[in-house]
Amino acid sequence: MAGPLPRHLLPDTAEVGADGRCSIGGCDLLDLAALFGTPLFVYDEAQLRARCREAVAAWGDGVAYATKAFLCVAMARLATEEGMHLDVSTGGELHVSLAAGVPPDRLVLHGNNKSEAELRAALSLGVGRIVVDSFDEIERLERIAPAVGARPRVLARITPGIEAHTHEFVRTGQDDSKFGFTVATGLADEAVERLRRLDRAGIVELVGIHAHIGSNVFTLRSFEEAARVLAALASPLGLPELVVGGGLGVPYVQGEEAPSIASWAKVTRDALVAGGLDPAVRVTAEPGRALVAGAAVTLYTVGTIKPLPGIRTYVAVDGGMSDNPRPVLYGSGYESFLPRSTDAERPVAVRVVGKHCESGDVLVASAFVPDDLAVGDVLATPVTGAYGHSMASTYNKVTRPPVVFVAGGTPRLVVRRETLDDLLAQDVC
Numbered sequence: 359m360a361g362p363l364p365r366h367l368l369p370d371t372a373e374v375g376a377d378g379r380c381s382i383g384g385c386d387l388l389d390l391a392a393l394f395g396t397p398l399f400v401y402d403e404a405q406l407r408a409r410c411r412e413a414v415a416a417w418g419d420g421v422a423y424a425t426k427a428f429l430c431v432a433m434a435r436l437a438t439e440e441g442m443h444l445d446v447s448t449g450g451e452l453h454v455s456l457a458a459g460v461p462p463d464r465l466v467l468h469g470n471n472k473s474e475a476e477l478r479a480a481l482s483l484g485v486g487r488i489v490v491d492s493f494d495e496i497e498r499l500e501r502i503a504p505a506v507g508a509r510p511r512v513l514a515r516i517t518p519g520i521e522a523h524t525h526e527f528v529r530t531g532q533d534d535s536k537f538g539f540t541v542a543t544g545l546a547d548e549a550v551e552r553l554r555r556l557d558r559a560g561i562v563e564l565v566g567i568h569a570h571i572g573s574n575v576f577t578l579r580s581f582e583e584a585a586r587v588l589a590a591l592a593s594p595l596g597l598p599e600l601v602v603g604g605g606l607g608v609p610y611v612q613g614e615e616a617p618s619i620a621s622w623a624k625v626t627r628d629a630l631v632a633g634g635l636d637p638a639v640r641v642t643a644e645p646g647r648a649l650v651a652g653a654a655v656t657l658y659t660v661g662t663i664k665p666l667p668g669i670r671t672y673v674a675v676d677g678g679m680s681d682n683p684r685p686v687l688y689g690s691g692y693e694s695f696l697p698r699s700t701d702a703e704r705p706v707a708v709r710v711v712g713k714h715c716e717s718g719d720v721l722v723a724s725a726f727v728p729d730d731l732a733v734g735d736v737l738a739t740p741v742t743g744a745y746g747h748s749m750a751s752t753y754n755k756v757t758r759p760p761v762v763f764v765a766g767g768t769p770r771l772v773v774r775r776e777t778l779d780d781l782l783a784q785d786v787c
């Protein structure tokens with residue numbers, strides 16, 4: 359038995375009418391489902407803009423949106439309009455950002471295995487920063503930068519030996535990691551030394567170090583500890599920039615709480631200064647999830663309801679692990695609600711599953727729904743704005759859902775639904 363959906367899990371502009379129906383950005387969710395079909399990602403544009411502005415206010419110049427959380431042309435434009443820089447970690451993310459008209463000097467290139475082609479593209483475009491991740495990459499830069507005639511600003515990604523309190527797969531600060539140069543093994547010192555040599559030779563400009571401890575971190579204490587370690591590592595280097603990564607978590611289900619962007623920034627900055635970092639160092643960050651996760655809900659249509667006596671009830675919807683793989687990948691929890699009856703009590707325990715040919719195709723393992731749930735209902739899962747659309751696949755040849763931005767009572771289709779012919783677009787015979 360669960361009470362009504364906690365309202366704080368809905369986007370900022372969500373409203374519930376006297377009839378119980380939910381609207382976001384002034385658009386009724388059932389109307390959107392009828393207009394665009396389901397599954398459908400609905401993003402509260404005002405919330406996306408507000409979170410970007412909060413990030414810029416909290417972190418200042420250079421704060422970057424980690425595009426892997428959710429990227430399309432409209433999102434890249436929105437983040438740029440609101441003053442963000444953009445993190446890209448592949449040629450594909452670079453391509454979409456450029457197509458959106460993002461000035462290259464506002465892009466930061468990440469990635470633990472950047473190809474020659476990706477580095478060459480970044481250098482000839484003049485991306486703002488490159489975050490160097492390996493000795494192989496240093497060699498590539500040494501070769502390619504002079505050939506292209508570019509002198510990139512680079513940061514060395516270090517692995518500070520911090521275990522973030524989050525899921526193992528999204529922990530990135532521990533010593534045993536594919537990312538960056540591990541401090542404990544002396545590799546970080548060696549990398550900085552080699553980049554300094556390239557700097558003196560005029561091949562790169564070494565501007566700072568970078569660390570990212572993991573994703574969906576809920577405790578300020580984790581960020582504080584990381585900042586203390588980073589201050590001790592960065593101070594002796596005397597470099598002008600420090601990037602502390604992203605990773606701020608968001609509440610997904612009843613009972614979860616996460617710090618605000620402002621308090622994350624304040625705790626981090628205070629700990630850096632207390633740790634002895636020169637206040638003149640440009641400290642910045644690169645949030646992804648915290649900017650976009652809570653801004654979206656996914657709308658599905660219930661297709662079958664299968665009660666297994668004495669076992670459980672399966673409620674199957676028209677999407678699944680292809681539009682939200684997080685439950686399968688990380689065991690992530692979600693809430694669900696019926697937009698026709700947003701504040702209804704949810705007394706019935708069910709499992710919400712998708713339409714894929716896998717038993718593991720679960721969207722909400724322990725869902726609670728109103729007792730009048732019926733086939734044909736639109737069912738919504740909130741907080742699906744991050745790592746859903748961006749991780750979507752066409753598994754079982756299920757077409758990927760469209761994305762609608764809503765604001766001021768008007769829906770704006772920013773990514774159309776994938777068509778059946780799109781599924782054939784790469785077949786050449």
Ligand SMILES: *Cc1c(COP(=O)(O)O)cnc(C)c1O
Pocket residue numbers: 424426427445468570572573574603604605606644645646647648
């Ligand atoms: C994924 C990632 C981020 C963003 O992480 P969130 O948890 O979405 O804030 C930032 N920096 C780097 C290097 C990343 O890989």
